[in-house]
Amino acid sequence: MEGEDHLAFERNKAQFDVDAMKIVWAGSSHAFEVTDRMSRLVASDPAFRKDNRPMLGRKELFKSTLKKAAYAWKRIIELRLTEEEAGKLRSFVDEPAFTDLHWGMFIPAIKGQGTEEQQQKWLPLAHKMQIIGCYAQTELGHGSNVQGLETTATFDPKTDEFVIHSPTLTSSKWWPGGLGKVSTHAVVYARLITDGKDHGVHGFIVQLRSLDDHLPLPGITIGDIGMKFGNGAYNTMDNGVLRFEHVRIPRNQMLMRVSQITREGKYVQSNVPRQLVYGTMVYVRQTIVSDASTALSRAVCIATRYSAVRRQFGANNGGLETQVIDYKTQQARLFPLLASAYAFRFVGEWLKWLYTDVMKRLQANDFSTLPEAHACTAGLKSLTTSATADGIEECRKLCGGHGYLCSSGLPELFAVYVPTCTYEGDNIVLLLQVARHLVKIVSKLGSGKKPVGTAAYMGRVEQLMEFRSDVQKAEDWLNPNAVLAAFEARAARKSVACAKNLSKFTNPEEGFQELSADLAEAAVAHCQLIVVSKFIEKLQQDIPGKGVKQQLEILCSIYALFHLHKHLGDFLSTGCITPKQGSLANDQLRSLYSQVRPNAIALVDSFNYTDHYLSSVLGRYDGNVYPKLYEEAWKDPLNDSVVPDGFEEYVRPMLKQQLRNARL
Amino acid sequence: MEGEDHLAFERNKAQFDVDAMKIVWAGSSHAFEVTDRMSRLVASDPAFRKDNRPMLGRKELFKSTLKKAAYAWKRIIELRLTEEEAGKLRSFVDEPAFTDLHWGMFIPAIKGQGTEEQQQKWLPLAHKMQIIGCYAQTELGHGSNVQGLETTATFDPKTDEFVIHSPTLTSSKWWPGGLGKVSTHAVVYARLITDGKDHGVHGFIVQLRSLDDHLPLPGITIGDIGMKFGNGAYNTMDNGVLRFEHVRIPRNQMLMRVSQITREGKYVQSNVPRQLVYGTMVYVRQTIVSDASTALSRAVCIATRYSAVRRQFGANNGGLETQVIDYKTQQARLFPLLASAYAFRFVGEWLKWLYTDVMKRLQANDFSTLPEAHACTAGLKSLTTSATADGIEECRKLCGGHGYLCSSGLPELFAVYVPTCTYEGDNIVLLLQVARHLVKIVSKLGSGKKPVGTAAYMGRVEQLMEFRSDVQKAEDWLNPNAVLAAFEARAARKSVACAKNLSKFTNPEEGFQELSADLAEAAVAHCQLIVVSKFIEKLQQDIPGKGVKQQLEILCSIYALFHLHKHLGDFLSTGCITPKQGSLANDQLRSLYSQVRPNAIALVDSFNYTDHYLSSVLGRYDGNVYPKLYEEAWKDPLNDSVVPDGFEEYVRPMLKQQLRNARL
Ligand SMILES: Cc1cc2nc3c(=O)[nH]c(=O)nc-3n(C[C@H](O)[C@H](O)[C@H](O)COP(=O)(O)OP(=O)(O)OC[C@H]3O[C@@H](n4cnc5c(N)ncnc54)[C@H](O)[C@@H]3O)c2cc1C
Ligand SMILES: Cc1cc2nc3c(=O)[nH]c(=O)nc-3n(C[C@H](O)[C@H](O)[C@H](O)COP(=O)(O)OP(=O)(O)OC[C@H]3O[C@@H](n4cnc5c(N)ncnc54)[C@H](O)[C@@H]3O)c2cc1C
Ligand SMILES: [Ca+2]
Incomplete structure (x- = not known):
């Protein structure tokens, strides 16, 4: 039945224009076109095969990476790809390689820190890979x-x-x-x-x-x-x-x-100005945030499709069992991750804008927004990469036993992703940098100097300290202002509380050390607010396509209310909301899950990932999971022979009670 | 400097008798003696080497496992080991193998489900491995x-x-x-x-x-x-x-x-009676809980020792930098896991008792405690394995970049552990079973039938619904009764709230599906209460050894207050505690971290793990991390040659601009 779409019935349920959503996800029609073209180019070329990776020993594996890197470079030259296209092609090859550091760190370091003369000497050599x-x-x-x-x-x-x-x-x-x-x-x-x-x-x-x-x-x-x-x-x-x-x-x-x-x-x-180095940092971290949305969305795509294929329990009279995606616990674990993938996409997009803004200002010797931009990128790097690492593993668990197989694609996705929490700034060290920034802002609030950018809300701190949510029924939580106000009040109060506790220490540095776990929590609250507010800002723009904006509104509410529920202690202890309002948020969340459910497959189709890129039997576009799992199994080297290597030496003597004389 | 103990200065700080703690951890002097002897037997025998595992291809790896399994069996016979000793020996070989299923599932299935005659026919063959x-x-x-x-x-x-x-x-x-x-x-x-x-x-x-x-x-x-x-x-x-x-x-x-x-x-x-099968289930899950404490404690041991070796930031005038274990964020991530390892140990020990109790009753045709025992083991399996899987990965992150190397031991520990969350009952499916049990208990509360065992507290539901914590200062949280009352009230109220919401549905099964995410949360609250209460019960026993009980009291408070802080939303929304009391718990937690700090190394030494078992350069007993990391690196197959295989074919043509003609 090659070619049959086992998920067609799911795709038919979608209440929005998937093609329009693909463009929103990609960022623009142009970006969609390039991404789509490059991903197909890679997917259709057998030289970029990657499903055999788990089976290769280190040397073979490394050699095959060298080959792919050379081949990719050859194709880039032959096809005269633009820098944008080449970058996309490399990302779809989807294999960490020396070229990542060459293009992503070595060249930018020379560009950022080298003199004109040095750039002229070294960059041409590097650009040609000489x-x-x-x-x-x-x-x-x-x-x-x-x-x-x-x-x-x-x-x-x-x-x-x-x-x-x-x-x-x-x-x-x-x-x-x-x-x-x-x-x-x-x-x-x-x-x-x-x-x-x-x-x-x-x-x-x-x-x-x-x-x-x-x-x-x-x-x-x-x-x-x-x-x-x-x-x-x-x-x-x-x-x-x-x-x-x-x-x-x-x-x-x-x-x-x-x-x-x-x-x-x-x-x-x-x-x-020395501050120029911050420009590079903002740039690198912006790419990390946008890569987080990519990694998370891949895992979510796999888990969502498989959850629609997998059926377990609930059959009546020999009928079909329930699709596991219909279980509310499955939805409550999966859909917030789907919402996060979209949320990180949009905050990543905004960071791209922030980078160009920062660079423009630097050129005009305006350093005023730099500390804020630096803190905000540090915090978003930390928040999005931690959530993505955890989210990938949750997606693996959502696939039950089969998620543990390499052929599910999820183990490798996790293993290759997790160091992102450590490199380019350990995520905890980064949160503490954000916290220092927040404490500084609070300490200057009296001075009349208004905080800028993502910290601007702190300028309304007096009002936020007074705030009480006026939500009265579950649907009130669909109002972006209700959500935003609660997140702002929570973040502001956490920072202010930290600052107040810090002031009890005679040695501020000692106080910072002692309270650092609380300070890190305040930083998280601040960063979650940024993600929520950038998602809401995105929705204030014009977004074409039937039903597209509605779906995004649902996802935005899920992202916000899921975090409100998860961090309920914050919201309640700071008095921003009442237990009753917290419980209404939870009710609303359940209803939002039901609204996403029919659109779930279409929402992951909108990522436009090829089966090659996903490299997952469970996440196949056509949902034809079981025959392919069965097929994959036989490719393992252990199946080269029916009786395994080692049987004669080690197992037979055991079975025949002849171990005493066996050479072990 | 072979032989020097780089952590001696840490060991000298310990305020308790480590040898006495080793016996508490092992469960008894006898258990300690057997465990110690078997772990050394394995560690000292080069046939059980395992540090090369990551480098082996699938076939080689599998063959070496067959060899080790045969060799272990040979040694078991030669040394005429008891069943207990043989089991320990296999666990210290620390390599999943067919023997696990043979001894752990095949034989027990025949024992539990076979007739006398069938047992007589098959068990002798199986016991001799014929x-x-x-x-x-x-x-x-x-x-x-x-x-x-x-x-x-x-x-x-x-x-x-x-x-x-x-x-x-x-x-x-x-x-x-x-x-x-x-x-x-x-x-x-x-x-x-x-x-x-x-x-x-x-x-x-x-x-x-x-x-x-x-x-x-x-x-x-x-x-x-x-x-x-x-x-x-x-x-x-x-x-x-x-x-x-x-x-x-x-x-x-x-x-x-x-x-x-x-x-x-x-x-x-x-x-x-059909119920006999539940006996086996209780048995298997009890071993899983106790294995959870083993896996978590291994990871915690590695991360704790390395956190004392690793220094980063804070040097004054070229002096030593700060040990990262002295950072409060590091403590706030690490010490709750240390406390959890001990908590799971003791709840595992209690489950062993529960199993014998259940079996005794079954033999007397008393099935009254069975549903409760079944729910409680299901819940504890779910709770402890999820926490352990997450905890291992957190320990890896606590080691910064070096935790990502296989030589840290942590990647393999994680990868081999995570399926425990899925097999023997998917952890979410299990929580929903617990929730069903809780809802049933609530529904029967009016009937006069008192709930038993770990659910007995539900019999005091009226009182618990009225409860308000009377904690007034941070130290009040050190009182086990204050902690227990808050956890009981929270658990009871969550169950009652679920039952109340369920009653709004005309179709109870539909209600259960719709509210299942909340029900799973209620189940978690119930299970955390069990862990806390069994830890507290343990501390009511006589525990010999200087300072041992004091350390365990600190760890018990950390376990409880950490979870109170983490699930603050539960405690506040159910009105069990006030925001002020929550904040006092947090203050107390910080002070407890400071109290654990000097004892941290000794508390992980108390696990009595050999370097072979840990198989981690970062977790070495002697703390001699850097020279050994450096040494390990050179063993990678890629270092067999200076110029890598593939250079001539793929890299040189790139550097020499001759890709066009290269055969790729
Ligand atoms: C390493 C490993 C070793 C194993 N060894 C053995 C072995 O020796 N022998 C053997 O027979 N089996 C073995 N298994 C299989 C194992 O027992 C199953 O994988 C396990 O029972 C989970 O079932 P599943 O894979 O079907 O998950 P599924 O049930 O398909 O789970 C998929 C998702 O659906 C959710 N879900 C399912 N049902 C419900 C529900 N009713 N309500 C809400 N959510 C639901 C789950 O929470 C999960 O998120 C092994 C598995 C692994 C990974
Ligand atoms: C896959 C990978 C690729 C890499 N690639 C490169 C590369 O190309 N080039 C390169 O130069 N480097 C590279 N690195 C190194 C990487 O940049 C570092 O690992 C990273 O900066 C973290 O530093 P660390 O390992 O020293 O962690 P550590 O700082 O040792 O962290 C250990 C623990 O201490 C805690 N900690 C440290 N300081 C503080 C503090 N002040 N307050 C509170 N807690 C603290 C951390 O939170 C962590 O829990 C790579 C690393 C990895 C894993
Ligand atoms: Ca391998």
Whole structure:
């Protein structure tokens, strides 16, 4: 029955225009067109096959990644793809590789921190991949605390060189992707030392391997740091270890846009504002937030389709059993994740705008919005990646036993995603940065300086401290203003309460440490408010397509009310709402789940993912799950032979009571 | 510096007798002695090496598991180990294998469901491993709904045989461990059909493979279902698929303890009470709860030791940085998990008692406590396994980037653990069973029949509905009665509220479906109360050893107050406590974290785990993390050569701009 759509009956239930929703999801018609074209290009090319990944040993796996990366680059050149198209193509290849760091970290670091001259020298080489670079910051002993890095770059005025050195074991670079086996170059972060003086951590372009024979250059030790979580997953990447034994590089390989070392060894600052680095941070984190919505939506798509296929219990007289998607517990776990995927999409979109806004202001030497933009991206990175990691695993559990098979696609999706909670800022460390920002805002509230951007609501703190929700019936919670007011009041009160408790400490830093768990909670409340408010703002725009806006309104309400229910303690303890109002929100939530139910399949179809990209038997577009699960099983190497390797040596002697003499 | 204890300064801080705590953790001096001896036996034998698991391909991995299983069995025989010792030895080998199902499901199924005669025939063979058995219940299309299984066992009176058959694709047995490659026999669950009548699902002993050449017998198709989540992990197990094409077995291979088919094909019930099967369920779930405390404590041990080794930020003038275990956010994430490990230990211990109590009553035909015992084990299985799965992943995140390496041990611990949330009852399905039980109790409250066991508190429902906590200062929360009363009131009120909402529905089943998410929450509240109350009961016993009881009191308070804080919405919305009291609980929690801090390392040392069992560079007893991480890295197969396989074919052409002609 190849070709039959087992989910057609679900698709027919949809109450909105799926094609219009696809464009909303993609961000624009143009974005949809490019995404759609690139995803099909990858899906239709057998060279990009990836379903065999879990079965490959590390070496085979890595070799196949090298091949795919080269092939992708070849296609990019042959098809003369634009930068946008090339980026999309790489993302649909869906396999972590050295190219991610080369394009995503090495080149941006040179662009952001290199002088014009340095950019002119290095970027053309990098753009043509005549050199391959990585980003070597983290060390065995230092990750979060970048200022504590131990690698040194000591200026030698005699030869006009820096001497790069790893003085301790813990100073070994550790984790950089692409470093272990592939990169020819790296941006290395090291303490700059001139004349015995330590100027703190700076970036340096260092050649690591010979462009002839690919061997590490003299004084350089490099290797791979070993297997990471999961099958396939991040094991396609050569995260590496790197040590320097007094390695010399010319002075002009220090990235000198912001500060320089002169020929005489003098440390001087340029007139380029240091704050520029924040621009890059905002940019990187914005992509992480939008990637979170992608990862979460993939998992949700799989779990939603399978929940409509899977039937369990409830058959009357031999009829069909109940689709598990019809169980309210299943809905209460799944639909908030569906809503979150959309919510993160829109907040990611807004962050893109924020980035361009920040850059425009920087160019005009306006730094006023920078702290807020920085805090807000830090918080959203933390919030969305934590929720996505947990959400993927929840989707796996929603698939019951079959979700545990690699062929479900969910184990690899989880394993490859979770480090996002750790890199580009550990999620807890980031929340504490947001909390510092919030406390600062509260402390300045009396000064007349109005908080800006996503913290603007704090300017209405007096009003928010007085606020009592006026919700009287369940449907009142569908009013965006009711929701927004409750989330604003909760966030403001949590920050104010923290600030008040902090003021009881004579040493503010000690107080911050002692109360940090509460402060992190205040930061979460603030970030959830941002997500809710950006979703609501999105809905204030014109959104074409039959029923599209209505569906999004439902999802927005689900996102908000689910979090209100989950964090009910916050809302009640701050007195923003009453227990009765909390219970009404819960009633409304149940009714919203029923409204999503007929649209669920269409809402995940709107992501427009190919079966190749999902790489999940459970998430197949056509819902033809069981025959394909059965087929997949036989591909396992263990099924190469009926009697397994090892039977004669180990199992037969057991069965025949001859273990005593067996050679084990 | 081999041999130096880098955590000695932490161990010196302990304020209690670690050796005494080890005995409390183990359950008794005897249990400690056996556990200690078996864990050392395994740890000291290189045949049980397991650190190479992540690097092995599926076939190699599986073969090495067969070898270890045979070797373990050989040692068990050679050393004439008792059943208890053998069980411990297998658990310290720490590798899922066909033997788990043979000893843990196949033999117990025959014991529980077989007649005396059947036991006499099959058990000696199984005990000597002359046959190897598995437990074949789940099918491709049916897991949770056992009553919906499709495999048929049709009685043929002509030949006095059953014909076992797989009528559909979805009736294929799917998931049974040990089935795919090893088992010679299985207990197969199938619909019993006599004379066209379907008597529902029953168990049958079926030989699957020839005892000569190990090939599947005629009419039988078997294979492995493929790779599962993670490196190593459950991939050492041959979870299998199985199909029958009209396979005949003698009538006496139906497990006939409870019901029989006569020679004439008549279906008759024996006088053995059907409820006996619940006894087995209570037994299996009790072991799952106690395994939860083991798995969680392993992860907590790793994360705690590493958090004391890891330093990040906060150095003054080049001094040592702050140990990350000193950050309050780290404590607020880690210590509740430490407390949970102990809490689950003690509730597991209590369940052991409950099992013997239930069995005693069953033998005396007293079924009165059975529904309650059944609900309570279902709920505790769900609660403890969900918390453990989440807790392991949280411990991994607590280790920052290095937790993502397989050498941290945490990825495999997570991947091998998570299916526990799904098998032996999906955790959500189980919560709904508990909820049904609670609703029934509430509905009978007027009848004068007092609820028993862990539901006894519901007998005081009127008083609990009136309850208002009288906590006035933070320390009041250290009083076990204050805690217990709040948890009882919250649980009772949630159940009563659900029952009240249910009564608004004319169709109670429809109401149950509609409100099931709330019902599951009520079940969680009930189960958390059980854990809290069993911990408190434990502390009412005499516990010897300097400072041991004090530490356990602290952990008990942390467990309770952490959950009070986490579920504050429940406590506030039911009016059990005031916001002020909630905030006092939070203050008390912070102070408890400070009290645990100096004892943290000693509290995880008390688990008495060997470095072999932990299999984690981060969790090493001696804290010598960095040199060992560095050493481990070089063992990865990718480091076999300096220039990676694939460089010449794929990377060089890229660097040299010769991709156009490259063969890709
Ligand atoms: C897959 C992967 C890829 C990576 N790729 C790269 C790369 O290409 N280049 C590169 O340079 N690096 C890379 N990294 C490293 C990554 O950036 C670091 O792992 C990350 O910055 C976290 O730092 P850490 O590992 O030192 O965590 P730690 O800081 O050691 O965190 C350990 C624990 O301490 C807590 N903690 C730390 N400081 C504080 C504090 N002040 N207050 C409260 N709690 C605290 C954390 O919350 C965490 O629970 C990668 C890592 C991974 C996992
Ligand atoms: C590693 C592993 C080992 C196993 N070993 C064995 C073995 O040795 N022998 C054996 O026979 N089986 C084995 N199993 C199978 C296991 O017992 C089943 O996977 C388990 O019973 C869950 O059933 P399911 O997979 O059908 O989940 P499903 O029931 O399909 O669950 C899918 C989703 O539906 C939801 N759902 C289902 N019913 C309801 C309901 N009534 N109300 C609300 N929600 C519902 C669930 O909560 C879940 O979210 C194993 C499974 C695994 C993963
Ligand atoms: Ca492998």
